[in-house]
Amino acid sequence: MKFSFSGRPLLAVSMGATVLAGCVSSAAIVPQPRAQQQQQQAVRGPAGAVTVPIGQPVRSQMPRPSGPVDPGFGRAPAGLNDRIFELWRAFPGKTGIAVQRIDGEWSLSQRGAELFPQQSVSKLWVTLSVLDAVDQGRMTLDQRVRIGPEDLVVFHQPLAARVRSEGSVTMSVRDLIETAITHSDNLANDSLLRTVGGPNAVRAFITKKDLGSIRFGPGERLLQAGTAGLTWQQSYSVGRNFEGARAALPAATRQAAMNNYLANPVDGASPSAIASALTRLARGTLLSPKSTEYLQGVLGRTKSGPRRLKAGLPPGWQFMHKTGTGQNLGGMTAGYNDIGIATAPDGTRYAIVVMMGSTTASIPARMALMQSVSSAVAEYHGK
Template sequence: MGLAGACTAIPQSQRIAAVPPAAAARAPASASLSVPLPPPQPLPSPVATVRAAPSPALVATIRELGRQFPGKVGIAVHNVETGWTVDHNGDLLFPQQSVSKLWVAMTLMDAVDRGKLSLDRAVTIRQSDLTLFHQPIAAMVKGEQGYTTTLRNLLDRAMQQSDNTANDSILRTVGGPEAVRGYLARRFFGPDSIRFGPGERLLQSQTAGLTWTQDMSQGRRFYTARANLPRSAREKALDAYLSNPPDGASPVGIARALGKLRKGEMLSPHSTRELLAIMTDAKTGPQRVKAGVPAGWSYAHKTGTGQDLSPRSTGYNDVGIMTAPDGTAYAIAVMIGETSAPIPKRWELMQSVSRAVAHLHQPTTRAVAHLQQP
């Protein structure tokens, strides 16, 4: 499968994957995910320099959260302004699932920036365009006339409701998977960092061990076809997907891409603001990372949820940009590749990450000086 080009590595001086001995000594040894947070660090003075490396306490906390979680998990926290990154399993590829809608949205906005498309362009969704799983727009598709809307509406549905049919319609409009891979390649991301799969229908049917037919988009026919497969066939297909996910991405790669988006390096200033506003109003995953973001902070994000084969759940993700009241932005990626832990335990992990980031946040020099102005 064709994928994007090479990824630029994070400078070693700004990348923290291992915990220094002193920090490791402070890391709690409990098996619970409720990692006690160290005391918040004092605010720097207006003349202090911006921290060029993360606090040892944050390094220890992120590492311990990842180590304690019962399953395969990757975590990355990237300070957008200073460039440091803290991670646990940050370079491993995890299934993105609907996180990959983020790259479709960026490819669309890039086409708008280049004058190739307009968000006001009319698009008609027909029965033949329907996909599977979560697709609220399917209720709007009536008879042969289908449902006519705009690319802007499809973008809102894809990013805020994670509507698979809306996303696949945008994907066709921008030129298919190769167009998304091309966009990522132009932004210096590649198969060692961010992959893009074949679209929802092919990705999900292959993951389940099925060959897609369009009738599976109707009602619960996909679920029925999947349930009729021998368990051994489903396990074989799921294992193959998890071992080499065609939509795989590393938490560090995603966090860096989000950081570039926040800095205006992925899209024009107008498109950057518009996409981040859409992501801030996302309705999915209210109990994931977002539930740990304190009042006064903002969180623009995209979730992803993969298929289950009891007792295993796969591709349970939340990635986004968490912004402090002083304007400091942290790009966060929490990706659970595989686990048998119940959903509340997954929520606990994700909320612990955002709480740790907020608890150990230090305003930048610029922000402190601004706050102290009369």
């Protein structure tokens, strides 16, 4: 089997997992001494997010793995470390990968400490914040939420058709969670965000739970407008008005806005922080037992991204996950992600995170990388 990145053929299969080779990413780096890596650890701000000067990217510091990546964890299977490194090195663009054994004691990553655009991955933090409010008695899953034309957003929002035809709709928090997570509906997610208290409420949850290098942006409308170089207007939520306004911008304006977003994403998160959060969710330390079970069930019903990480797992494995996909500019996508919890037939669980900060690789090639990562995790399970 062959894959092609940027028109160049890439090599095929090794030991049961697809290994992509033949094109070295600009993400590849020179290994550094351990002491130097420690000196370059990201600095956490008061909200627990990695802080860097506006307009400056977080620099890579992850060398070829030679043992445990994160202090306090045991050693991952040596072959898996090497396999993940080779996959990461060969893929064109800025890519972050993190794997953590939930029922065990090890983790590994490449560019695991850097910030990557989350896009719809951030819907997970909204739902976690809502369920935490439910656990605290401040909300209920049966609480009703009205959604009108003034609430419409951009891009993927199937719920908008009902709002336009009916004038407004009222849905339970439970139904909004199901719609936001399983169908990645932006309107359902923003409605939950508004109901739980806005972006500051989600940031407060992230801080309270000490989730580390995870930022939460300003909401779908402002995030997407800012990434495109626009100032949000509610008229952009109608038809293809947003795309039209974006296309009318000077190319330099769009490129500058995209560059600023990629250099310092307002919704950025590190792969290792996300893997840790997934681990804590699976272990039941983020939410009540009832909310934990409920959310994992919802994540298990996700419809988006069936050919991403999920497709690399063998029969008998289960996967609960959340995807995220950003805007395109000049053949480059800003944010192409999948994060989730894989469960082996024997019940052992792994948090798997693959985030593409920027890549020009074809969509099949992106999915092939994700499948190769999850396939490698399954191959080395039990070794």
